[in-house]
Amino acid sequence: MCSSSILPIDSGRYGSPEVKKIFTEESKLKYMLMVESAVAKAQASFKVIPLSAAKEISSKSTLEHVTYGMWKKIEQTTKHETASLVEALVSVVSDDAKPWVHYGLTSNDVLDTALSLQLKEYLAVIQVKIKNLILLLGKYAEKFSGFPSVGRTHGQHASIISFGQKFAVWANDFLDHLDRLQEIRPRVLACKTLGVVGSGSVMGQTALDVMEETASSLGLYPVRSATQIVSRENYAEFIWWCALVASTCDKISTELRNLSRTEISEVEEEFLKDQIGSSAVPSKRNPIKDEKVTSLARLVRSMPIVALENIPLWHERDLTNSANERFTISISAILLDEMVDTLCDVLSSLLIKEDFIKINIERTRGLIYSEFVLDALLRKGMSRSEAHKILREVSSKVYQKGTYFKEELLKSPEVARLITEKELNDMFAPEKYIGGSKEIIKRTLKRIKKEVGK
Structure with missing residues (x-):
């Protein structure tokens, strides 16, 4: 065997x-x-x-x-x-x-309260790891606060963003997850010792005093009410939290994978000397760690469905939740731990290709500045609909002819009448458009220091 x-x-x-x-x-x-x-x-x-x-x-x-x-x-x-x-x-x-021994108790008094002790220990570990991840994200946000890059929507170049702002957004997401964790702790870390149907059983009213004393000694929270078991909404909420955090991990790994595409090439996972990317293509360097995060996130996101199915049970309880909970709770927790560890590993050695980031800003031959040219025309008194139409026509010429946006703008009589060549040259400077990003990052770093420390 x-x-x-x-x-x-x-x-x-x-x-x-x-x-x-x-x-x-x-x-x-x-x-x-x-x-x-x-x-x-x-x-x-x-x-x-x-x-x-x-x-x-x-x-x-x-x-x-x-x-x-x-x-x-x-x-x-x-x-x-x-x-x-x-x-x-x-x-x-x-x-x-x-x-x-076991006086006045039922099985799930012990099982559910023991599970709460497991989750209490787990949350202490994962909280520290998430804080370490936030600190890593904060370092990248601060380092690249003043570094312009392409902001993309629908997979297309849209406008200028500080490269560091990406990391600031993610850091705030994880800070929010820590806030959510604090909110759900009293419900997830439940202590229940109220007997067979949650009425106190042979201990009567004293059962509530016993439960409160037990909860206090174990560092848990006494349930306000229960059947034979702790309401499964509590565990569904924990698993849902795991799925939310996993999805944020996936959001980061998906962006890093996209940025590591050959045709974008702005970041790269560390690739070790003797590592193999492909059995067939010796030159391949695949973002396998980020791909693992995305893959595991898909599995964790499936767990809340099962947890929600466990909420409606017969009368004061049945056993239909029991078998699957032996999988859903521990697997959600363990896989999330793996994902957070993996992201910390990726970020601790991530290669940021600054030259390619700069090159990509100019890849559309100036079209990325169209938002700012539109703003200039509006400030000169042109109506939004007219300015928008003119710039769409100019942009189409750039796409069709492979010319530069600035060149076509200077050829446009409507634009040239209102904007000088010097003014246009001043507009085509990416550093001018990340002031908002810098302030966002500044506030994010302040929040990190307050809520995480260091």
Whole structure:
């Protein structure tokens, strides 16, 4: 039988070790035991269970006493992961403590709260990585703040933009994602210990006090209300956040791939000495890291659909969400981690081809300045419709004849009547048109310093 991995996450292709470790079965067991421990302590503080029992349950709720192997061996018989945990924990405590293990709880009290602990650890890691990505973007924004480049719409040259503004836009997008993350934390990092149907079960009203104490000790947020499970809107919101961030990563990788096209050639991914771009074409240097980001983003964007399907369940719950959540939540998190790491890698060694950026500004033989010529005609008193029509006709001659825009403008009597050759020459200077870009970048850098630091 083949012993190799099936999923590329398991083979080591995608995801960092620190993030993948959070979502292993061993880590899940650790977090489940942490929940059992915290609940027992909280119950004792409100005299729901004896203090001596709580102390023993807490001391035995460790991987040293309840091992992964013990847990899985019991599960082979019970076919129930939480019941297996409870049996394992009961087997290692004294007879006096046995009745109080898992007291007043249901399986998803432990599972959902343990998942929140996993997500809490994950969010701490991914937040740091996103901040590092923002700092990288800020450096490029600052470095190229005063560097004019082509701004493109519909794939066509449109106007002048500071090359650094591209990075400022992306930095602001990620800063917004961090804001969203702060907004969803109380809902995503939920603690629920209210029993079988969310009513408090055998603990009655005290269950709410126990839950609040448990949440506080675990650094989570007590649910306002729940059924047997935490409302799946919470996890759909987390997965949606992952998809949003993944889409911004894709936006960046798509732009960098476009800018690295042979006919544009403004940027290039680092290409190592012994790296191979194509088995057939030795000269190829493909933007494979950016392509990977785009590819993984497509997969992450599919996950919210499944998460939304998990929201409507039967009555106080059924099990139709359970199996797919073992994929959607961890895969969304791990693949996003891979994408952010990859973008940081790309940006840390990205080659910016300044000469080609300058060349591309003039590729349309001056047509990129048509917006500014239009503005000059308007300021001279010509109506917008007339000026627009004249410049469309002049532009058509440039396209048809392969001449230069300035040359054709000087031949136009309507234009020459209002604008001198010197004024035209002054207009055809890209540095004049990035003042707004510079201010945008300045404000972005100020925001980065305030919200990220450094």
